[in-house]
Amino acid sequence: MFRQAFAISGIGIRSIPERWAPSLVIVIGLAGVVGVFTALLAMAVGFESTLKATGRSDAVIIMRGGSDEELNSAFDRDSTDVIKQEPGIATGADGKPLASAEMMVIAELLRRDDTKNGANITVRGVEPAAFALRPHLKIIAGRNFTPGLRELIVGSGVLRQFQGADIGQVVRMRGSNWTVVGEFESGDSHDSELWTDINVARSTFGRTGSSSVLAALEGPGGLAKLKAAIAAEPRLTVDVLREQDYFSGQTKQFREQIGFLAGLVTVIMALGAVFAALNSMYAAVAARGKEIATLRAIGFSGTPVLISVMIEALLLALAGGVLGALIAYVLFNNLSVSTLGQNFTQVVFNFKVTPQLVARGLVIAIVIGMIGGFLPALRAARAPVTTSLREQ
Amino acid sequence: MTKTSFVIANLFRKRTRTILTLLSVIMAFVLFGLLQSVNSLFNAGADFVGATRLMTQARVSFTQPLPTGMVPKLEAVPGVERVAYSMWFGGVWQENTPLFVFAIDPLRYRDVYPEYVMPDEQWQTFAHTRTAMIAGKVLADQYGWKVGQKIPISSNIYPQKNGSKAWAFDLVGIFDGKDDAWRKQTNIAFIQSEYFDEANSFNLKGRTNFFILKLADSKQAQAVSKTIDAMFENSPDETKTQTEKDFNLGFVKQIGDIALIVHWILFAVFFTLLLVVGNTMAQSVRERVPELAVLKTLGFTDGSVLFFVLAEAFSLCLFGGLLGLVLATALGAMVEKGTGGQFVVRLDAGVWSIGILAIVLMSLAVGLLPGLRARRLRIVDALAGR
Numbered sequence: 001m002f003r004q005a006f007a008i009s010g011i012g013i014r015s016i017p018e019r020w021a022p023s024l025v026i027v028i029g030l031a032g033v034v035g036v037f038t039a040l041l042a043m044a045v046g047f048e049s050t051l052k053a054t055g056r057s058d059a060v061i062i063m064r065g066g067s068d069e070e071l072n073s074a075f076d077r078d079s080t081d082v083i084k085q086e087p088g089i090a091t092g093a094d095g096k097p098l099a100s101a102e103m104m105v106i107a108e109l110l111r112r113d114d115t116k117n118g119a120n121i122t123v124r125g126v127e128p129a130a131f132a133l134r135p136h137l138k139i140i141a142g143r144n145f146t147p148g149l150r151e152l153i154v155g156s157g158v159l160r161q162f163q164g165a166d167i168g169q170v171v172r173m174r175g176s177n178w179t180v181v182g183e184f185e186s187g188d189s190h191d192s193e194l195w196t197d198i199n200v201a202r203s204t205f206g207r208t209g210s211s212s213v214l215a216a217l218e219g220p221g222g223l224a225k226l227k228a229a230i231a232a233e234p235r236l237t238v239d240v241l242r243e244q245d246y247f248s249g250q251t252k253q254f255r256e257q258i259g260f261l262a263g264l265v266t267v268i269m270a271l272g273a274v275f276a277a278l279n280s281m282y283a284a285v286a287a288r289g290k291e292i293a294t295l296r297a298i299g300f301s302g303t304p305v306l307i308s309v310m311i312e313a314l315l316l317a318l319a320g321g322v323l324g325a326l327i328a329y330v331l332f333n334n335l336s337v338s339t340l341g342q343n344f345t346q347v348v349f350n351f352k353v354t355p356q357l358v359a360r361g362l363v364i365a366i367v368i369g370m371i372g373g374f375l376p377a378l379r380a381a382r383a384p385v386t387t388s389l390r391e392q
Numbered sequence: 393m394t395k396t397s398f399v400i401a402n403l404f405r406k407r408t409r410t411i412l413t414l415l416s417v418i419m420a421f422v423l424f425g426l427l428q429s430v431n432s433l434f435n436a437g438a439d440f441v442g443a444t445r446l447m448t449q450a451r452v453s454f455t456q457p458l459p460t461g462m463v464p465k466l467e468a469v470p471g472v473e474r475v476a477y478s479m480w481f482g483g484v485w486q487e488n489t490p491l492f493v494f495a496i497d498p499l500r501y502r503d504v505y506p507e508y509v510m511p512d513e514q515w516q517t518f519a520h521t522r523t524a525m526i527a528g529k530v531l532a533d534q535y536g537w538k539v540g541q542k543i544p545i546s547s548n549i550y551p552q553k554n555g556s557k558a559w560a561f562d563l564v565g566i567f568d569g570k571d572d573a574w575r576k577q578t579n580i581a582f583i584q585s586e587y588f589d590e591a592n593s594f595n596l597k598g599r600t601n602f603f604i605l606k607l608a609d610s611k612q613a614q615a616v617s618k619t620i621d622a623m624f625e626n627s628p629d630e631t632k633t634q635t636e637k638d639f640n641l642g643f644v645k646q647i648g649d650i651a652l653i654v655h656w657i658l659f660a661v662f663f664t665l666l667l668v669v670g671n672t673m674a675q676s677v678r679e680r681v682p683e684l685a686v687l688k689t690l691g692f693t694d695g696s697v698l699f700f701v702l703a704e705a706f707s708l709c710l711f712g713g714l715l716g717l718v719l720a721t722a723l724g725a726m727v728e729k730g731t732g733g734q735f736v737v738r739l740d741a742g743v744w745s746i747g748i749l750a751i752v753l754m755s756l757a758v759g760l761l762p763g764l765r766a767r768r769l770r771i772v773d774a775l776a777g778r
Contacts, residue, residue: 025671032664043653066557071455072482072549074594106453108632117642118632120453173452174628205456206628237555264727265423269661272419276668279412283675337649344455346646 004304008295009311012288016312019287022280023316029273030320030368031327034361036269038328040262041360042351047258047339048251050349054188055243059133060223062213062230065237069250070104071343075238076209082235083213088226090216092132099215100130103198105205106345107173109162111338119338121158121165122193122345123173125201125210133214134186142167142182147197150204153182157191157348161338165194174204189247192338192348214243250342270368277372281313285380292380293388302381309377310370317369318362325358395696399703406676413672414712417754420665421716422723424750427662428743429724431655444610445504447639448603448620451630455480457599458629460585466603469619471612476504477600479585482549485535492531492580493545495588495600504606507574514539514565522587525561528578529568537563545581550592559591604636670758673705677762684766685774698767705759706752713751717744 016023055061062083067073075083084099092098103125108118128147131137145151154165165171171178171194178196185191202208217223227240241249285292292305333353341347403410448466450456457479466475476497483493498519502508510526518524525545527537537543544560551557561583569575589597607616617633624631634642644651677684684697717739724737739747 021671022675025668028664029668032661036661039653066546066548068548106455108451108453111645114645116638117645118453119646120455172630174450174456175626175630204628264426265661268419268423268426269664272416272423272665272668275412275415275419276665276672279409279416279668279672282408282412337653339649340646 001301001304002307004300005307005311008292008300008304008308011291012284012308012312013315015288016316019284022283025280026277026313026316026369026372027320027323029276030317030365031324033266033269033273033368034321034324034365035328036324037262037266037364038325038353038357038361039332039351040258040265041357042328042332042353043337044255044258044262045354045357046349046352047254047347049352050191050347051189051247051251051341052244054186054190055245055247056133056216057242057244058222059214059216059243060226060240061243061246062215062238062240063211065239067239069343070102070212071106071345073211074207074209075101075211075213079236079238080210080213082233083230083238084215086226086229086233088218088222088224088229090218090222092129092216096129097215098129098132099213100127100133101198101210101213102126102130103201103205103207103209104211104343105201107171107194109158109164109171112161112163119162120340120345121162122343123152123201124190124193124195125198126195127198130195130214133216134190136188137184137186137190139182140185142180144182145196146181148200149197150176150178150200151181152178152194152196153184154180155191155193155195155348156183156185157336157338158194158346159183160336161346161348174206176204189341189347189349192341192346253342254339266364270364273368274371277313277317277368278375281309281373281376282379284312285309285376288380289383289388293383293385296385297389306377306381309380310373313373313377314366314369317365317372321362321365324365325353325361328361329353329358395700395703399700399707402680402700403704403707409672409676410708413669413708416665416668416672417709417712418716418719420662420669421713421747421751422720423665423716424662425717425720425739425743425747426724426727426737427655427659428746429720429737429739444607444613445636446605446607446613446617446620446633447636448605448631448633449601449639451621451632454601457596457601458603458631460598460600462603462624462629465623466605466620469616469623471607471609471616472605473608474500474503474606476500476604476606477585478582478602478604479588479600480549481583481588482547483581484546484548490548491545493525494580494582495585496582497585498526498582501582501604504604507570508567508578509570510565510567514567517564518582518584521562521564522584522590523560523562524564524587525581525583526565526567527563527581529566529575530579531581532563532566534579537566539563539566550588550594550596552591553593555593605633666754666757669709669754670761673708673758674762676704677701677766681766681769681774684769685771688769688771689775694767697769698763701763701766702755702759705763706755709751709755709758713747713754717747 063070063073064075080101084097090098105123106120107123109121111119139153145153152171158165165180167180167183169180171180198210230236230238230240332351335351336348338346338348450458460477463475466472478494478496481493481495483491485491498515502515514526518526525543541563542560543563544558546557547559552559567578569578607613613635620633621631687697721739724739727737
């Protein structure tokens with residue numbers, strides 16, 4: 001039976017060029033579905049992996065209670081100092097707590113393709129411990145800022161997407177000039193930031209405290225110890241979150257929105273593609289009606305005919321799926337874009353077309369191919385031989 | 393047999409195909425409708441505002457508040473009629489739903505935004521009740537707020553003096569927009585800046601995120617912006633002044649590339665489906681070549697054969713398109729409800745008219761080539777199967 005099926009499939013597939021137009025419809029329809037599905041989700045995956053890469057599991061971010069985001073959080077100087085002295089925080093090489101008080105403010109930069117509307121960029125004032133807490137962050141051009149001077153270092157993502165913060169350029173903030181002296185790269189969401197000395201930032205922005213404290217934990221028991229100590233401290237109302245959890249939490253909204261959009265668009269498109277595939281396969285079967293009837297007349301049974309039509313539909317669908325994934329890969333993989341993150345500032349990230357996404361796209365293509373092929377295959381297998389032979 | 397019934401009969405000649413094609417068209421237009429309404433969302437937010445208002449913010453970023461002490465200086469600038477200000481409160485409803493709540497000076501705001509309408513006594517109560525709040529109609533309807541209720545709202549930024557971030561305000565008025573565009577802009581609420589200044593524990597007194605300047609004449613917008621920004625240059629409170637329209641556009645632009653990419657992806661989808669339908673149309677004409685020849689033999693002119701094919705394409709697109717747009721409208725409403733208003737996908741009159749234009753264009757795109765082919769047919773060749 002399988003030999004029969006393959007024999008008929010062979011004839012069918014070789015005759016595809018004869019009726020290329022309807023076959024092309026299936027291929028293009030599926031390329032559309034899979035391409036769109038892959039591209040949309042590649043965006044979500046890229047955003048997620050950028051934020052997930054940010055943050056260690058053995059460090060915590062401490063913010064004022066109920067703030068949710070760093071932007072909303074603020075401590076005064078005293079609370080900042082109290083927090084840094086709490087037990088559970090690791091000790092740095094210099095014998096001081098390995099913790100960095102950080103202040104987040106926002107500055108506006110123009111996108112590279114814009115001349116008018118500024119986009120919000122995070123400016124992070126940090127203490128020296130910030131670099132020990134983020135060992136993967138490297139200065140890749142120029143030098144680090146000098147504490148006490150109005151100097152900035154710029155994340156490579158900012159440099160890619162926005163203008164006015166190249167090394168050597170001057171950024172105006174609150175009536176003062178800040179020189180960009182270096183570029184850093186961390187491979188995570190800090191690439192979308194400008195960094196400077198927290199004390200200079202405090203004096204410029206008229207603040208005394210900080211937005212958050214980032215601290216390394218002293219060991220597996222560190223988190224519980226720190227949480228207990230902070231809960232027992234009446235001067236503090238703060239939230240303690242693992243740094244990794246904090247950043248993963250920031251992807252939720254974006255992931256849900258893009259996931260929802262991708263789901264909706266894919267379902268609608270897939271339905272459209274199923275109808276188109278059905279149409280094309282019905283046409284293909286009709287065009288080959290006489291040929292199939294002849295095969296049936298000389299002894300081929302119905303099932304191989306059914307299988308062969310299904311195989312043809314599947315192959316066309318798969319070809320479309322591969323084409324779509326390829327287009328998505330060529331156009332979108334590693335495409336650097338930026339959007340507004342939870343902190344109300346720009347997050348620069350790259351699209352990621354992963355093998356898993358492509359595999360999921362191809363599964364969708366196969367499912368559509370199966371649905372689109374089955375009914376026409378059934379019709380072909382069941383068509384009465386005599387009537388089909390008599391058709392002109 | 394009339395021409396109309398002939399076209400219909402032809403459409404149902406291959407029922408399966410017609411229905412399948414119709415379904416493809418419907419899907420294309422469901423998507424088109426949704427896309428177009430999302431698209432108009434990104435481009436809108438700007439059209440309804442006149443150019444008579446300017447927004448002044450801190451040059452570094454609007455998240456950096458400016459002192460309200462600047463108001464007299466701003467009002468002294470020639471061309472400026474009235475100045476209002478508003479401060480982002482960081483409002484949160486119940487667990488985690490962000491609300492647009494701003495602290496304002498009520499009567500100044502009322503002067504600068506005559507587009508928001510509310511009975512005078514409600515404005516007066518708002519101005520004279522410290523814990524008062526007014527809400528836009530869209531927002532009040534969404535959460536079922538009634539005038540006279542005490543509305544609990546938290547702030548994710550500002551605690552009260554007692555350290556609690558749970559605030560509560562007396563709803564004293566519900567305002568609406570003066571026209572359709574402004575009615576959509578009523579998903580916001582306002583509280584008194586005077587009360588906010590006193591009650592927040594940050595000692596953040598007399599600070600605000602935005603000044604809104606009402607101009608006597610929109611032609612002065614550029615000159616006034618320049619004067620103001622020059623006035624505060626080199627101070628810690630440097631300003632950036634732009635028209636309200638530019639300000640709104642800038643806000644939407646922050647969403648950035650995503651909007652553009654979604655836009656292009658969805659257009660690709662639409663064109664894919666267009667191709668699919670076009671092919672089916674062409675195929676259907678190809679199969680009927682002998683029939684068309686017979687029609688011509690019977691005396692139908694070239695023109696009327698073209699008409700038949702176009703009419704078929706048009707009725708397919710029109711029926712499928714309208715149905716698709718209706719479905720999209722329903723789906724958009726469902727999305728809006730299902731996401732708690734996070735996605736506002738509304739197919740308004742603008743989207744519908746673009747949709748109808750698309751239907752006409754699509755009919756021509758898919759019908760014209762096969763139609764012209766049918767028109768050109770030479771009877772002898774067609775009947776001979778050449």
